[in-house]
Amino acid sequence: MLPGIGIFGSDPISKVLIEILRHFEFDVHAIWTNTSDSETKSLIKSSNLITNSIDNVLLNKNVQLVFVCCQPNFHSQICTKALGIGKNVICLNPTCSDLIDIEQMIISARYYPCLFSSICYGGLRYLKEYSTLKSKLSLVGEIKVCN
Numbered sequence: 001m002l003p004g005i006g007i008f009g010s011d012p013i014s015k016v017l018i019e020i021l022r023h024f025e026f027d028v029h030a031i032w033t034n035t036s037d038s039e040t041k042s043l044i045k046s047s048n049l050i051t052n053s054i055d056n057v058l059l060n061k062n063v064q065l066v067f068v069c070c071q072p073n074f075h076s077q078i079c080t081k082a083l084g085i086g087k088n089v090i091c092l093n094p095t096c097s098d099l100i101d102i103e104q105m106i107i108s109a110r111y112y113p114c115l116f117s118s119i120c121y122g123g124l125r126y127l128k129e130y131s132t133l134k135s136k137l138s139l140v141g142e143i144k145v146c147n
Helices: 012-023 038-043 054-058 072-084 099-110 128-139
Strands: 005-008 028-032 049-051 065-068 088-091
Touching (some): 005 054, 012 028, 072 099
Parallel strands (some): 005 028, 005 065
C-alpha cells in the first residue's frame, strides 16, 4: 500500500509534484498553502484537506509522507515538527538557515530511527564533519563540478 501524502506549498513545483504523484497512483490527502489558489484545489479530490494550518496537515492520520516545497523560511519548522511526530519527510533546499536548525531536525529524527528523512544536503554545510571534509578535499587535487 502506498503512503498518504501531505504537501506543503502551492507554488508551481507543488503543482507538478501533485500531477506526478497522481500519475503513480499516490493519494495526496492534505495540502498546506498560505494562499487561496483555485488551481491547486482543482488538482486534488474535493474530500481531501486544503488548509493554512501546518498542524492540520501533520496530524492528519492519512498522511505518512510529507513533501516540503513551500517558502524556505518554513522548511525548518515543518521538518522538525514532522520528524518529531514520526512522519517521513522529503524537503527541498534550503532545508535550514543555520546549525541550530539542522541539529534540531537531527534530534527530532532520532526518536524514529526508521524514518526516511531526505532533508537533502542544504543544512549539512553547518556540521563540523562537513566543514572538515570540504577543507580536506583540496588534498585530492583540483575539484571539478559537473551537473
